[in-house]
Each structure stands twice: as C-alpha cells, then as structure tokens.
Amino acid sequence: MKQKPTLKVIAKELDVSVSTVSKALRDSKEISDETKQKVKAFAKLYNYRPNNIALSLKNKKTKTLGVIIPEIVHHFFTTVISGIENFANDKGYNVIVGLSNESFKKEVINLEMLANGSIDGFIISVAKETLSFKDYHHLSETIDQGIPIVMFDRVIDEIECDKVIVDDIETSKKAVQKLIENKCQKIGIISTKDYVSVGRLRTEGYKNALTENNFTVDENLILKIDDKFNSDDNLEFLEVQISEYINNNDIDGVFAVNELYAITAMKVARQKGLRIPEDLQIIGFTDGVLSKHAFPPLTTISQHGFEMGEEAAKLLIDRLESVSDDEENYITSIVKTEIISRETTKF
Amino acid sequence: MKQKPTLKVIAKELDVSVSTVSKALRDSKEISDETKQKVKAFAKLYNYRPNNIALSLKNKKTKTLGVIIPEIVHHFFTTVISGIENFANDKGYNVIVGLSNESFKKEVINLEMLANGSIDGFIISVAKETLSFKDYHHLSETIDQGIPIVMFDRVIDEIECDKVIVDDIETSKKAVQKLIENKCQKIGIISTKDYVSVGRLRTEGYKNALTENNFTVDENLILKIDDKFNSDDNLEFLEVQISEYINNNDIDGVFAVNELYAITAMKVARQKGLRIPEDLQIIGFTDGVLSKHAFPPLTTISQHGFEMGEEAAKLLIDRLESVSDDEENYITSIVKTEIISRETTKF
DNA sequence: CTGAAAGCGCTAACAG
DNA sequence: CTGTTAGCGCTTTCAG
Numbered sequence: 001m002k003q004k005p006t007l008k009v010i011a012k013e014l015d016v017s018v019s020t021v022s023k024a025l026r027d028s029k030e031i032s033d034e035t036k037q038k039v040k041a042f043a044k045l046y047n048y049r050p051n052n053i054a055l056s057l058k059n060k061k062t063k064t065l066g067v068i069i070p071e072i073v074h075h076f077f078t079t080v081i082s083g084i085e086n087f088a089n090d091k092g093y094n095v096i097v098g099l100s101n102e103s104f105k106k107e108v109i110n111l112e113m114l115a116n117g118s119i120d121g122f123i124i125s126v127a128k129e130t131l132s133f134k135d136y137h138h139l140s141e142t143i144d145q146g147i148p149i150v151m152f153d154r155v156i157d158e159i160e161c162d163k164v165i166v167d168d169i170e171t172s173k174k175a176v177q178k179l180i181e182n183k184c185q186k187i188g189i190i191s192t193k194d195y196v197s198v199g200r201l202r203t204e205g206y207k208n209a210l211t212e213n214n215f216t217v218d219e220n221l222i223l224k225i226d227d228k229f230n231s232d233d234n235l236e237f238l239e240v241q242i243s244e245y246i247n248n249n250d251i252d253g254v255f256a257v258n259e260l261y262a263i264t265a266m267k268v269a270r271q272k273g274l275r276i277p278e279d280l281q282i283i284g285f286t287d288g289v290l291s292k293h294a295f296p297p298l299t300t301i302s303q304h305g306f307e308m309g310e311e312a313a314k315l316l317i318d319r320l321e322s323v324s325d326d327e328e329n330y331i332t333s334i335v336k337t338e339i340i341s342r343e344t345t346k347f
Numbered sequence: 348m349k350q351k352p353t354l355k356v357i358a359k360e361l362d363v364s365v366s367t368v369s370k371a372l373r374d375s376k377e378i379s380d381e382t383k384q385k386v387k388a389f390a391k392l393y394n395y396r397p398n399n400i401a402l403s404l405k406n407k408k409t410k411t412l413g414v415i416i417p418e419i420v421h422h423f424f425t426t427v428i429s430g431i432e433n434f435a436n437d438k439g440y441n442v443i444v445g446l447s448n449e450s451f452k453k454e455v456i457n458l459e460m461l462a463n464g465s466i467d468g469f470i471i472s473v474a475k476e477t478l479s480f481k482d483y484h485h486l487s488e489t490i491d492q493g494i495p496i497v498m499f500d501r502v503i504d505e506i507e508c509d510k511v512i513v514d515d516i517e518t519s520k521k522a523v524q525k526l527i528e529n530k531c532q533k534i535g536i537i538s539t540k541d542y543v544s545v546g547r548l549r550t551e552g553y554k555n556a557l558t559e560n561n562f563t564v565d566e567n568l569i570l571k572i573d574d575k576f577n578s579d580d581n582l583e584f585l586e587v588q589i590s591e592y593i594n595n596n597d598i599d600g601v602f603a604v605n606e607l608y609a610i611t612a613m614k615v616a617r618q619k620g621l622r623i624p625e626d627l628q629i630i631g632f633t634d635g636v637l638s639k640h641a642f643p644p645l646t647t648i649s650q651h652g653f654e655m656g657e658e659a660a661k662l663l664i665d666r667l668e669s670v671s672d673d674e675e676n677y678i679t680s681i682v683k684t685e686i687i688s689r690e691t692t693k694f
Numbered sequence: 695c696t697g698a699a700a701g702c703g704c705t706a707a708c709a710g
Numbered sequence: 711c712t713g714t715t716a717g718c719g720c721t722t723t724c725a726g
Contacts, residue, residue: 001493004463006719017697022721032695051464053403054719057702062400064443064465072428075636078420085419085446094460096411096443099432113441116351117398117703118411146348263640270642289422293610295617295642353703364713369705379711401703404718464719 005046014042056117064094065316066119068110070102070127070154075259075288076305077125080152083309084123091317093120104129108138120320121148123312126156132195150316152308154197155332162315163332164308168198171337172205173212175255175283175301178339180213182281182346184253188221190242190261199224202257202285221249225261235264243268253281259290262298266344282344296343307335352393361389372397403464411441412663413466415457417449417474417501422606422635423652424472427499430656431470438664440467451476455485468495468663473503479542497663499655501544502679509662510679511655515545518648518684519552520559522602522630525686527560529628529693531600535568537589537608546571549604549632568596572608582611590615600628606637609645613691629691643690655682 011018016035024031024039025048042048056062065088069077085095096119098110107127114122122142130136131154139159143149150162179187189206192199203224207217223245227234242264256262262284266276274280276296284291287302311333341347358365363382371378371386372395378386389395403409412435416424432442443466445457454474461469469489477483478501486506490496499511526534536553539546550571554564570592574585589611603609609631613623621627623643631638634649658680688694 001491004492007721008719018719019698019721020696022719023696026721030695035695049459049463051719053400053409053464054702055721056400057404057704057718058720058722060702072419072432073422073425075420078425081419081444082446085444089445089457094443094445094465096441097428097432098436098441099429110436112396116396117400118441144348145351267640267642290636290640293614293637294640295614354705355703365703366705366714367712369703370712373705377711382711398703401718402705404702404720405704405706407718 004051005043005048006051010039010042010046010048014038061120061320062118063092064096064119065313066096066098066110066114066122068098068100068107068114068122068124070100070125072097072099075290076153076286076303079288079305080125080309080312083306083311084313085309086306087310087313088317091313093313093317100127100130102127102129104133104135111138111142115142115145115147119147121150121316123150123152123309123316125152126154128154128196131156131197132193134195148316148319150312150319152312156197160330162312162319162330164311164315165332165334166303166308166337167334168201169205169208171301172202172255172285173209174205175285175339176206176209177213178345178347179253179255179281179283180209180215182253182277184251184281186221186249186251187215187253187255188223188245188249188251190223190225190245190254190256190265192257193224193226199257202255206255221251239264239268243271246272246274252279254283256282256284259284259286259288259298259300262300262344263290263294266294266298277344277346281346283339284344287340291340291342294344299342299345300340302338302340304335304337311335351398352390352395353398357386357389357393357395361385408467408667409465410439411443411466412660413443413445413457413461413469415445415447415454415461415469415471417447417472419444419446422637423500423633423650426635426652427472427656427659430653430658431660432656433653434657434660435664438660440660440664447474447477449474449476451480451482458485458489462489462492462494466494467667468497470497470499470659470663472499473501475501475543478503478544479540481542495663495666497659497666499659503544507677509659509666509677511659511662512679512681513650513655513684514681515548516552516555519549519602519632520556521552522632522648522686523553523556524560525692525694526600526602526628526630527556527562529600529624531598531628533568533596533598534562534600534602535570535592535596535598537570537572537592537601537603537612539604540571540573546604549602553602568598585611586615590618593619593621599626601630603629603631606631606633606635606645606647609647609691610637610641613641613645624691624693628693630686631691634687638687638689641691646689646692647687649685649687651682651684658682 007018007021011021021039024036088095100107107130152164155163191203194200210217246268262282269280284298284300287300291298291300354365354368358368368386371383435442447454497509502510538550541547557564593615609629616627631645631647634647638645638647
C-alpha cells in the first residue's frame with residue numbers, strides 16, 4: 001500500500017522547500033524552468049494530487065454542493081439530481097446528497113451536518129413536514145450564515161433565495177384546458193394538501209381553467225390526498241382515498257398532480273370497469289418511468305427534472321462564484337413544461 | 348449575516364486560550380467546571396459547531412463515503428442509496444454520490460476526484476463499459492492507496508475487496524424452477540451481454556434449472572441484450588430486439604434479468620396478441636415501481652436494494668473503523684432474495 | 695529564483 | 711487547571 005505523496009515528501013525527496021514545489025506545480029513564474037521540470041516529472045511519477053481537504057480549509061470553500069431532497073426513490077428527484085451532478089461536475093463540483101424522508105427533523109439534521117464547512121451551498125426541495133409545520137428557521141439561519149440556498153420544486157415564498165420552479169398554475173391550466181377541449185364534462189383533480197406548494201398551485205391552475213371556460217368549480221371534485229409520509233408506505237391508503245373519490249363522483253376527466261396519483265386513478269377506474277380514455281381521460285404531472293410504461297401509457301406533463309437540476313446547480317454556482325454579494329438580487333427561474341400526449345386522453 | 352464562530356473568536360471573547368476552549372467543549376477533565384460552564388454557555392449562545400473540514404484535515408478522515416453508481420435514474424440503485432444513507436447517517440457519515448453514466452472515463456474521473464481526501468472509502472457498482480473494457484486499474488490503485496472499496500451488484504472477481512451481492516445463480520434458478528412448476532414448456536431468458544456479471548450469472552442459473560429438470564438448453568432461447576449505454580436512451584432498440592425474439596420463438600415462459608426487459612417483453616407480447624399469464628408467463632428481476640404498477644403487476648424477484656445498501660455501508664464502515672488492517676480478510680456478503688408472485692405467472 | 699513563515703480551524707502533547 | 715506549541719497539507723506573502 002503506497003501512501004499518497006504530499007508536497008512535503010516531494011520537497012524532501014527533491015531537496016527543495018515545500019513552497020517551491022507548490023509554486024512549481026502551479027507553474028509560477030517565480031520558479032526556474034529547470035526546477036519546474038524536475039518537480040513536475042516527480043509529481044507525475046508518483047501520481048501526486050493535491051489534498052482536497054487541505055485546499056478546502058485553506059480556501060474556505062469545498063467545491064461541493066449539498067443536495068437535500070425528501071426521498072431519492074422517486075423518479076423526479078432522481079432526474080433532478082442527474083441534472084445537478086451533470087452541471088456541477090462540469091464545473092468541478094461534487095455533490096453530497098442528504099435525504100429528509102419528508103421529515104422536518106431529518107432535514108434540520110442534514111442541513112446542520114453539512115453546514116459546518118462540508119459544503120459551499122445547498123440545493124433543496126423542502127420536506128412536506130417542514131411545509132406543514134411552517135418552521136423555516138433552519139433555512140433562514142443557514143442563509144444568514146452566508147451559505148446560499150437554491151430551492152426547487154417545493155419552495156417557500158417567505159424565504160428569500162434563488163428558486164427554480166415550474167409554472168405550476170399555468171401548466172395545470174393547460175392540462176385542464178386540454179381535457180376540456182377533449183370534451184370532458186366533469187373534470188376532477190387529485191391533488192395534495194394545500195401546504196404543499198405545488199399541490200396548491202396546481203389546484204389553482206385547475207380552477208382557473210374551469211372558470212375561464214365557464215365551468216363551475218365543484219369542491220367535491222377536488223381531492224386532496226393526505227400523505228405526509230413516504231407515499232410508498234401507504235399505497236393502500238392512497239388507493240382507498242382515490243377509489244372512494246372515483247366512485248362518488250361521476251367524472252369523465254381527471255388531472256392528477258403526480259404520476260403515482262394518476263396511475264392509481266387509472267387502476268381504480270379500470271377496476272370499476274371504466275374504459276380509458278373513452279370513459280375517463282387522465283393527465284398526470286411529471287413524466288417518469290411509470291407514465292411511460294403504464295398501460296395504457298399516460299398522457300402527462302413533463303416537468304423536465306434534468307433541466308431543473310442543471311438550472312439549480314447553475315444558479316447556485318453562479319452565486320458562489322460571483323464576487324459581488326447581490327443579496328437582494330435573487331432570481332427565480334421558471335423552467336418550461338410540456339404536455340406529452342399518450343393514450344389516456346383522446347387527443 | 349453572522350459568521351460562524353470559531354474556537355479562536357470564542358477564546359478571544361472569553362479571554363482564554365484556544366485549547367482551553369477546545370478542551371472545555373469536549374468536557375476534558377483538565378478544565379475547571381467553572382470555565383467549562385462559561386465556555387459551553389457561550390458556545391451554545393453563538394451556536395458554535397466545529398468545522399468539519401478542519402477536523403477532517405486533522406484526523407485524516409472525513410466521515411464521508413463516496414458512492415459511485417452507473418446511473419441514479421434507476422429504482423434499484425436508488426433504493427441502495429437509501430440504504431447506504433440510512434446506515435451511514437446513523438453512524439455519523441455523509442454520502443457523496445458520483446454518477447458514471449456507465450462510462451469508464453467518468454467512473455475514473457469520479458474516483459480520482461473523490462480519492463484525494465474527500466472521502467474515506469467507496470461503495471461502487473461498476474459501469475458496464477468498465478466491465479467490458481476489463482480495465483480495473485483505477486480500482487486496484489485506490490485500494491492500493493489504502494482507500495477501501497465495497498462493490499455491490501456488479502462486482503469484479505479479480506479485485507479483492509468487500510462485496511455485497513445477491514446469489515444470482517441460485518435465485519435465477521428458483522425463478523426458472525417456478526416457471527417449470529407452472530407448466531411452462533419452452534422457457535426463455537432475456538439477459539445482458541456476458542461481461543455484465545449479473546447477466547452472466549443469472550443466465551447460468553437459468554441453465555442450471557433447465558438441466559436439472561431435464562430440459563434441453565436451447566441457445567436460441569437465450570437473448571443477450573446489447574445496451575452498453577443508458578437503457579433509457581435506446582428504448583426502441585430494446586423493443587425491436589425483444590420483439591424479434593418473441594416472434595421467432597414460441598415460448599410460454601420467460602425470465603427477464605431486470606424490470607425493464609420484463610416490462611418490455613410483456614408489452615411486446617401483448618401487441619402480438621398473447622395473453623398473460625395464460626399464453627406467456629413472465630418473471631422479472633428487481634422489484635421496483637415498474638413491476639408493482641405494471642399492468643398486470645409483474646411477478647418478480649425482490650433484490651432488497653435497501654438491505655444491500657445498508658450491508659455495503661456496514662461493511663465499509665466496519666473496515667474503516669477496524670483497528671487491524673485485515674487486508675486479506677475480505678468478506679462477500681450475500682443478501683437474500685425472494686420471489687414476489689403477482690399476476691404475470693399462474694401461481 | 696528559492697525558502698521561511700504564517701495561517702486556514704482544530705486537537706493533543708507537553709509545559710507551566 | 712491553563713497555555714504554548716506543533717502539526718494536519720496547502721498557498722501565499724515576504725525576505726533573502
């Protein structure tokens with residue numbers, strides 16, 4: 001087992017000083033070509049690589065980003081991470097991921113663990129529990145300490161920071177619009193509780209589309225699923241809620257706020273003997289594996305998670321590397337969505 | 348924006364030395380209760396937290412694990428990460444993820460980027476390209492440098508290190524056995540090219556089951572999909588390969604080496620007018636969202652990714668924290684699998 | 695052109 | 711009981 005060489009050992013070996021080695025390797029013009037050659041050759045031979053930790057300590061920056069998400073077993077978040085990784089790596093940054101499992105406490109712990117020098121900034125999608133508690137002190141405190149945060153997807157209006165979102169209202173409106181154009185008469189929405197910003201906004205878009213088309217908004221047609229916790233844990237619970245909803249309401253079109261809800265609605269509807277899309281048209285949100293491989297393949301709104309990730313990483317790195325502290329100059333970036341028409345809608 | 352306090356500022360503020368503060372905070376018995384009280388109160392007030400980077404530099408360990416996987420947009424890997432995170436966090440470790448995108452080069456870069464002090468050890472599932480190139484120098488070199496590696500799922504026999512795998516041969520045998528018991532007469536397998544260890548082994552298990560039951564092994568019934576790259580990128584290619592295979596072979600049972608292959612086979616078979624499970628029974632490998640939400644829900648082998656992740660993290664942390672360097676004492680841990688019977692098999 | 699020294703934040707051996 | 715010092719690996723003045 002051969003140890004990693006340090007500047008010190010190279011210096012000793014070559015009988016020069018540490019600072020000479022350091023300078024030679026960074027091609028300082030203070031150093032003679034001869035020594036440079038010698039040092040570089042030696043360094044290459046022994047495969048010298050500067051120690052990241054030492055650099056971090058010295059430079060007060062780690063070149064790593066902390067990403068905190070509610071859960072990783074989720075196609076959307078996973079594509080976002082890909083986007084972040086992709087952009088960050090190109091810029092020489094690493095990515096540490098922390099999972100909150102939708103828990104406020106775990107989110108706080110993760111944040112604190114990483115805020116002590118491990119990372120330069122955060123990219124975060126807030127846990128449902130945090131949203132429902134409305135306790136954001138951990139977030140404002142880290143920003144206060146000079147660690148920038150970029151929020152994506154589930155954002156908090158009260159916190160000032162860079163954000164990347166989808167235009168939930170507008171997008172949802174378009175989806176419902178499509179259902180209306182497809183001759184649906186009674187259109188429902190399967191959403192989340194209102195404290196989840198995306199659920200609230202998408203519901204708003206749904207309502208907007210209805211009123212603009214002179215449909216009346218029937219609150220009974222708005223199902224707000226209660227799943228504070230990992231949705232995989234209570235699949236059956238989800239199913240009964242949706243099943244009840246579909247049985248009690250004679251809808252012919254439904255907009256679901258995420259893939260899982262859409263898929264489940266489809267399953268339940270089929271059990272009830274409804275044909276899709278003839279009897280019931282369905283549009284989901286988030287274009288993941290489930291939608292693509294569902295039977296029939298689901299018409300859905302593509303959220304472009306990869307681009308969101310890239311954009312979030314870009315905003316964060318820009319802020320980290322900008323010389324000026326434009327504290328007030330926060331930007332919220334809206335990434336485009338598109339409807340991918342597959343087979344759960346007539347057109 | 349209030350700066351993070353350091354020992355130094357606390358020391359100055361309280362007019363004691365840095366080491367006194369350090370010792371007081373760690374409850375050293377060298378320090379008087381009075382000073383301890385004072386220091387701790389102050390530290391709490393200003394929310395002091397030791398700087399991770401400084402600790403890392405001092406201790407020569409970072410308490411973070413590097414996880415390198417081929418792609419993150421993949422349910423199995425994602426559950427493994429969850430397992431790793433879960434175990435690692437409990438032990439006070441963080442997790443950095445690197446994605447190789449199945450590329451040899453990116454794998455090497457990721458490894459090198461992190462091996463320079465950023466992490467204490469690696470957990471890795473090897474990229475397909477690396478497997479096919481058979482170039483493992485980056486792996487042996489990092490082990491050589493004293494950085495332990497734990498491989499999972501896609502492992503390399505030639506490299507000595509801890510490993511976490513599933514008993515692919517035995518498990519696949521059981522799956523095929525089930526098909527035989529379900530009265531399938533002509534059973535095929537949809538696998539990967541042989542350089543992917545799991546594909547090779549699962550094919551071996553398939554053959555074993557057949558011969559043990561006095562079936563003849565027909566090489567035509569063994570489809571080896573060629574997808575060096577991200578399978579999402581060439582879905583259609585996958586589909587034509589499987590479609591051709593199903594059309595040319597009159598099989599009534601098929602074992603697919605992963606979810607996607609199984610789902611695709613199902614889709615293709617249905618297009619061909621085959622009823623499932625009446626005309627064709629299908630068993631997949633890896634219990635992910637696709638299998639669960641497929642129509643009909645897929646009978647599959649649960650690979651227990653979460654447990655694999657936990658086990659990998661455990662092996663790595665054990666090795667990191669063990670005093671003795673049991674270089675030779677590598678262990679390969681086999682995690683159990685189980686067949687989850689759903690609706691693509693008769694029983 | 696080269697080296698000594700200081701410092702990033704922290705710990706620990708050693709003096710006092 | 712408290713402080714000084716050295717050192718982790720590196721960069722960067724500042725002297726020489």
